[in-house]
Amino acid sequence: MIEENRKDLETLDLIQTKNEEEIFAIRCKNLGLTKRETEICQLVRDGYIYKEIGDTLNISERTVNKHIQNIFKKAGSNNKLDLLNKISRRVKSA
Numbered sequence: 001m002i003e004e005n006r007k008d009l010e011t012l013d014l015i016q017t018k019n020e021e022e023i024f025a026i027r028c029k030n031l032g033l034t035k036r037e038t039e040i041c042q043l044v045r046d047g048y049i050y051k052e053i054g055d056t057l058n059i060s061e062r063t064v065n066k067h068i069q070n071i072f073k074k075a076g077s078n079n080k081l082d083l084l085n086k087i088s089r090r091v092k093s094a
Helices: 002-016 020-030 035-045 050-057 061-075 080-088
Strands: none
Touching: 020 035, 020 080, 035 050, 035 061, 035 080, 050 061, 061 080
16 A cells, blocks of 8 residues: 555656756666666667767776676666656656
8 A cells, every 4th residue: 555655646746857967867766776877868769879988987888898797787677768758758647
């Protein structure tokens, strides 16, 4: 029951939020992503490849890959498309 109420409030919060960036940030937070993981998700969403992400954030491509693996695990995703669908899609109100 408590879990259902939490999800209802979360959905209401997303419906009331009009800005895509706010929705993205809320979903990343709800997945338990760190600040760095959220930054990486933003760059993936913007079409950066892992090497470009590493260059932008001054980390190695291998580190980016490890962050991506952790993000996939937290999101329950197997690939970037699935991940982006989970954290970027608009919430439709009934």
